[in-house]
Amino acid sequence: MDDFITEYQYLIAWGIYIGFGFLFCLFWWKITSGFRHAGWKDLLRGITVVVIFTPWYVSAAREHAAPAAVVVALDLMLGSTDNGLAGSLALLVATAIMLMLLIVRRLRGRPGRQ
Numbered sequence: 001m002d003d004f005i006t007e008y009q010y011l012i013a014w015g016i017y018i019g020f021g022f023l024f025c026l027f028w029w030k031i032t033s034g035f036r037h038a039g040w041k042d043l044l045r046g047i048t049v050v051v052i053f054t055p056w057y058v059s060a061a062r063e064h065a066a067p068a069a070v071v072v073a074l075d076l077m078l079g080s081t082d083n084g085l086a087g088s089l090a091l092l093v094a095t096a097i098m099l100m101l102l103i104v105r106r107l108r109g110r111p112g113r114q
Helices: 002-032 038-053 068-078 082-108
Strands: 055-057 065-067
Touching: 002 038, 038 065, 038 082, 055 068, 055 082, 065 068, 068 082
Parallel strands: none
Antiparallel strands: 055 065
16 A cells, blocks of 8 residues: 555645645635626636646656646745746736636626626
8 A cells, every 4th residue: 555655646646636626616616606796706716726726847857746826835935936937927827818718708798697
């Protein structure tokens, strides 16, 4: 069993992270379901998904990835800027894509939805 965990610890960690990220998103969807304005509700939900699920590489070797928000936070704390800058750009691009999708969704319009 120890050999299995040692060999697959990276995949196990990502599986646990994605599982708990999904549970947090369900919790967040329940909290934001009370918002009356659909635009703010969708924006808060989209930002949460982007911050939780956008991955970025941990090192220049590009062997392992981690959530981009964690990479940026660790690089800021440790004082290095290489991966932090790239991770923040990944978050920026993911946020821009999310905003474009929300705008397209809003422009297409749905009757009875504000």
